[in-house]
Amino acid sequence: MASSTLMDARWIARGEERAPLSRFLLWLAPWIVLLAIGVYAAGLCLYYGLNQTNMDNRFAFGLWIFLDLGIIALGAGAFFTGFLVYILGRTELKPILNTAVVVGFICYSGAVSILMIDVGQPLRAWFTFWHPNTHSMLTEVTFCISCYLLVLSLEYIPLLLRNRQLKQLPSFFVFEHQLHKLVPVLAAVGTLLSFFHQGSLGGLYGVLRGRPFAFRTGFLIWPSTFFLFILSAIASGPSFLILITATVEKVTGKKLVADRVFRRLGYISGLLLALYVAAKSIDTLVWLNFTSRSEGFAPWQFYSHKPFGTPILFAEIVVLGLLPACLLIPETTRRRRWILLCAAAMACSGVLLNRFVLTVQTLALPTLPFDDFLQYRPSWQEIASFGGVIAYGVILYSLSYRYLPLFAAPKEGDPPHVSGH
Amino acid sequence: MKLTRRDLLAWSAGAAAGLIVTPIPWKILDDTSIWSQNWPWIPQPARVPVEIRQSHCTLCPKGCGLRVRMAAGWAVGVAGMKTHPTSHGALCPLGFGAHQLNWHPQRLREVRHRGNASSWNEAHAAFARASSEGPVVIIDGYPGRAASSVYESFAEKNHGEYRVFRGTELRSLNPYESWTGVPVTSLGYDLENTQTLISFGAPLLDGWGTPGYVTRLWSEKSGGVDDPQLRIIQIEPSLSRTAARARQWLRIHEGSESALASGLARVLMEQNLVPAHPPIPAITISDAAARTGWSEDAIQELARTLVSRPPALAIAANENPTVAALNVLLGSVGARGGIVRKEKISHAYVSASAAISTARAVLIDSSVPWDFAPQTDAEIFRFAAWNGGPTKADWLLPAPGFLEELTDVPTAPALPVETYAVAPALVKTTFELQSAAQFLVGIDSSLTPPEKTIHDRCADLFKNRSGTLHAPESIAIAKIESVQQLKEQLWKGAVWVGEASPPGGLKCELKEWPPEPIPATAAGWADSWQAPVLPPLASKLYIESNLRDAPERRNA
Amino acid sequence: MSARYGMVIDLDRCTGCGSCMIACASENNVPSLPQATARTGLTPLLVRKVSNGEDGERRRAAFIPIMCAHCEHDTPCVKVCPQQAVEVDKATGIVMQMPQRCLGCRYCMTACPYHARYFNWWDPAWPKGMEKSLNPGVAVRMRGVVEKCNLCHARLHAAEEKAAAAGKREIDPADYEPACAEACPTGAIRFGNLADPDDPVSKEARSPEAFRLLAELGTEPKLYYKSKEAWVRALAESNSARNSEVQHG
Secondary structure (H helix, E strand, C coil), rough: CEEEHCCCCCCCCCCCEEEHHHHHHHHHHHHHHHHHHHHHHHHHHHCCCCCCCCCCCCCCCCHHHHHHHHHHHHCCCHHHHHHHHHHHCCCCHHHHHHHHHHHHHHHHHHHHHHHHHHCCHHHHHHHHHHHCCCCCCCHHHHHHHEEEEHHHHHHHHHHHCCCCHHHHHHHHHHHHHHHHHHHHHHHHHHHHHHHHHHHHHHHHHHHHCCCCCCCCCCEEEEEEHHHHHHHHHHHHHHHHHHHHHHHHHHHHHHCCCCHHHHHHHHHHHHHHHHHHHHHHHHHHHEEEHHHHCCCCCCCCHHHHCCCCCCCHHHHHHHHHHHHHHHHCCCHHHHHHHHHHHHHHHHHHHHHHHHHHHHHHCCCHCCCCCCCCCCCCCCHHHHHHHHHHHHHHHHHHHHHHHHHHCCCCCCCCCCCCCCCCC | CCHHHHHHHHHHHHHHHHHHCCCCCHHHHHHHHHHCCCCCCCCCCCCCCCCCEEEEECCCCCEEEEEEEEECEEEEEEECCCCCCCCCCCCCHHHHHHHHHHHCCCCCCCEEEECCCHHHHHHHHHHHHHHHHHCCEEEECCCCCCHHHHHHHHHHHCCCCEECCHHHHHHHHHHHHHHCCHHHHHHHEEEHCCCCCEEEEEECCCCCCCCHHHHHHHHCCCCCCCCCCCCEEEEEECCCCCHHHCCCCECCCCCCCHHHHHHHHHHHHEEECCCCCCCCCCCHHHHHHHHHHHCCHHHHHHHHHHHHHCEEEEECCCCCHHHHHHHHHHCEECCCCCCEEECCCCCCCCCHHHHHHHCCEECCCCCCCCCCCCCCCEEEEEECCCCCCCCCEEEEEEEECCCCCCCCCCCCCCCCCCCCEECCCCCCCCCCCEEEEEEEEHCCCCCHHHHHHHHHHHHHHHHHHHEEEEEEEEHHHCCCHHHHHHHHHHHHCCCEECCCCCCCCCCCCCCCCCCCCCCCCCCCHHHHHHHHCHHHHHHHHHCCCCCCCCCCCCCC | CCCCCCEEEEEECCCCCCCCHHHHHHHHCCCCCCCCCCCCCCCCCEEEEEECCHHHCCCCEEEEECCCCCCCCCCCCHHCCCCCEEEEEECCEEEEECCCCCCCCHHHHHHHCCEEEECCCCCCCCCHHHHCCCCCCCCCCCCCCEEEECCCCHHHHHHHHHHHHHHCCCHHHHHHHHHHHHCCCCEEEEEECCCCCCCCCHHHHCCCCCCCCCCHHHCCEEEEEEEECCHHHHHHHHHCCCCHHHHHH
16 A cells, blocks of 8 residues: 555655555564563563573573574674675675664564573673673673674664654754764674674583583684684575565565575575585584594584484584575576575574584583483473564564665665765 | 654653763662672571580481581581591481471471360360370380380379380391390490491491491491401392492392391301301292392302301391391300390380270370371370371370470490480470470379489489590590589580490390291381471482482381 | 692492582572472582493492582683683682672583582572571572582681681681581591692592593593492593483482
């Protein structure tokens, strides 16, 4: 429906077509319910404590950490696209930039919200800033993610301020304009911060001397998982953007982004994925033959506990790594939309599987000679909280899509961008 | 100027930005962290000085020495008394949480009659009436105390009956009572001098006897040593804690301990491995092999092992005459390293499990296990410090619990020497308690109150001039100058130990080889623990770890 | 002179009674919550039962008390704590946990290979009135923080105060003994100063029979074990990743 006839028409950009408000609200309704359940579950955890989850002394990290790591990896599309556009000058990706920022913002704010519930004493969360431990990867992660969330907010605000109504406030208009000049700087800062925190999330596990399954040697103080996480994040980020954008196109019934943007993203993702698979294979071989042997472990023993057998390793590297890379790199396969989407989904799943293996499998495996292999199943509160995050993401994205120029090209009447890019 | 929505928006944005520069949000942040460290619902111990007092545990007849940390009149920590001559600073695991029992939610605080609140006066009146109408049976779970003499006297004076509970250690000595004519409380196991100790399911390293007694002996003489001076051979169907640490664990079929004992006796006699020739067991070696699941060679080898390093001693889990007969054969009755006689004069008591023929009332002391339910229609007066749940008892009478009354500590079961100590009251409750002994003295004032009996006993110890006081330095009684000095030491936690009797003096007559008893097991300190509740700290063993299975509440 | 407090546990003498576990919990005001399980319980000292994996008569069992090993080199938990809520005390070698600073992120729990760290999943609670039986001098922790064995630091503190009151610089070793070592009925748990060459525990730790769990990780734990039983030693020194059905008791 043309925007002029809608109830909330004055909030929608001129000339844009949007569904009637009632249909939009109907779309939002189930997500709002899911969000409410999630908020309730999170409230239970904050009020009663973490005994509401099924985490325990052996599984100190559970579903939340796995999913946090997962969505931060998938949200890497935000910084990477910014890096590609503003630092490497790949302007053909500009149309996807705004949606990347929103997706990134959703992923990071969602992850930070879950992290606030995942700690035992959320009120003391700021102690890391006050008593930082320079040796700890988690300090690094905390600093960088907080700063990066700030960067994302600063990148999101201009988008917010370009809303039709908000744009009309002169002070907001000017503010947005000035902020827009900062964008390349923000992109560079965001890239630097993301490089470090994506890596440090990998470093979280790579430094664990006490967990030979996760422990890796590397370069100086950074274990190899530091670099592998960065690579896998930038490989899956673009794929995730492909999936999100394709989904939005399907839901809204509009063509929002040119095909070549999809294909370019797919190519970048495939290339990086191939690089990642190569690096991961080398790392796995080094780990199997040198690192864990030097700690006294015959590494295939790690895979002797059902269901965490070698098929998982195979799935991670070959089925969900090499295969999508092979589908995304050649133009012939990449050109078909359904192959592109499947490959993108596989790439994202592969990264999620990698995060799962490092979070959950590491903890399930015994460390002491007389330990048991234990299992963990998340409680409904854990699942519901995360469901709430997904619902929050869908709601925020839907609102952004409806009221902000996510996919709009610059129109006549808008002042030209002064940034010179 | 008209205030518009836009102005409001702009000002709000500005205010939010400005607030960050003020100390307000940072102070709030700081305060929240302080709140998170000091939530008011988290209990904190009072900041009071801690005093160390010594006493003895009375939650079972083993009477371990206690080093109690006291703060503001309450016990805040319990440890063993390292200078104690028999417990050597050990306690049973539950003992380390005993100070929590003063506050257990199932603490009995008021007199109850058939589920309704009542009073001490009414209980007195009811008991006085009952005892005037017919005989009273008094059941004592911890015989030998000063309080026990009150029960005995009352029963005697009123034509009633006094019965006692015996733990598994004393029950294992029961057969010798009938064969030697010496009461079981005058017998003990001289484990200090044993070299070969064969246990038929007795949990020697897991709560048998006084905690710390066997374990300390074993630790000093054989823990991890290649050629130990004390070899424990554990005969048991499954790998218990004692079996896991014993020098040898020999697995047998369940219930076949007596068959094995008799089979061993057969081998000892047929192969002339022992000098004496008491009656021959009916069982053949091949029968014994079939019942135990062993080969005949294995039984023969064990028999040879038994005599290879004397003194040898066999201990059964419970009352088992065939194992006792094996000891007779091995010559360990009345010998060094075997079953010895103590000087104390005592007499045999009726067991609590005997059927009650006629009784108008039954008085059950707080030391008797909660599930003990006498088969009788008599009015039951049940003394207890803690309410153990549904009960047949008509009257529930709150008795002193842990460290709440002055009591004495007679010799722990099965020790080879006599000991005596006193457990002073360290903790005072706010509600009214009466022990069964105090109750009876209240009914019949001619009975000697327990405090007087304790004093008399101290006077006797002083008069007899024998034995040693362990307090942390050992002092010969002969060096103590007055009863008052002796009492002072005892009140501070000293322990009197009598002199070891010379071996011999036990004439054992075995007319025929005893029949096999019904198999009975022992559960160590879980059996001995007399309170019907466990301290919450016990959850560490049973709930928060897989270290132990929770003790089954035993049936008497 | 700085001390290095450590322990030698004689596994041949440990009967698995559990006295040490209860004495530890009592000394440190550890709550006992009925809703806790073996996986969510708070047992700063935990005795594990192990076996040689055989069945029938050939089965053997032993008990291994596990508590914080107070690692000296590259201490895993110290390295990973984002807010320095745990540090190695240079004067004593004790790895000190500060529950007041702990955020409850549980990263240290993933880092510790001995599973010696425990999280307060619930707020502590005792039956009404039982707070009066709590040990003065040891603060009760609230939910959401990690805790572990700290070698009964309150007792060290008391020993230091006693020495200071007597005008001395060094504590009398007899005044400082953790609750577990004090409680052990067989003397299997022995505590001492590994930096003192004359300390009998120090000598035992240096003897060839002494070994440490996961020594190959290189964290230099100060918790030593000894056993003359070959299977116990082989089990303890084996690596862990083998199929656990074979190993646990």
